[in-house]
Amino acid sequence: MRIAFAADDENATTEAVLGYLAEAGHEVTRPAQGESWPRLGAAVGNAVVAGDVDFGIVMCWTGTGTAIAANKVPGVRAALAWEAWIAESARKWNDANVLAMSLKRLAPDVAVEVTRAFLAEQNAPDPDEAANIAQLG
Template sequence: DQAVVCCWTGTGASIAANKVPGVRAALCADAYTADGARRWNDANVLAIGLRLTSAPVLREILDAWFAGGPSEDAEDRDNVAHVERLDEDRRAAR
C-alpha cells in the first residue's frame, strides 16, 4: 500500500505520516529523491510540499515514485529492517 500526503511545506505531512505504525514517509522535492526513497528506503508514503512544487516537477516526482519499487540489494533490505526494528522498539517502550 502507498499514499501521497501534502501540505504547504510537506514537513508537517511527513512528520504526521511517520507517526503511523508501518509508515515510512519521505519528503521528496524532485524525481531523483522520490526514486531513491522507494528504492533504498522502501518508503511507502510520499510527502510533497505544495509551496515550491510546480506542476511539471510534481508530474516527474509522481512518475518516479509510482514507477519505483524497493531494492532487492541485501544492504538496502538490511537498512529497511533496521528502521523497522527501531519502530518496534519504540512501540514496545510505550
C-alpha cells in the first residue's frame, strides 16, 4: 500500500513503525517532514484525500495533535489508537483513513501491532456502517 507517514519526533517507536512498513513492502512517503505537528497532520490528511496514498499514519508525543490536524482536512477520518482492537475497529466501523498514535506512550512492538491491525485487509470497512460514515459528511 501507499502510506503517508509523519512524526514530529523520532524514537524507537517511530523507527519500529517505519521498519515494519518497509519490511511489509509498503511504499512510504513523508510529506512536510521536519515541520510542526499541525502541518504534519494536515499534510498527511491532504495526501490521503488527494488520493496520493491509500492511508496516512501520524505520530506525535500524544498522537492527539496530529490526529486533530489531520481531521481538520475534509474527508479525513483519523483515529487515535493505542491497541490493535481500537485500530481494527476504526477501520471496520469508522472507515478510518488515517491512524494516529502516541510516539511516547506506545512501546515499539505495540505500535507495530496497532499499525498491522490498521492496515490488515481483513479489517476492511463493514458495509453496514456505510450510512453512518456518510453522515460524517
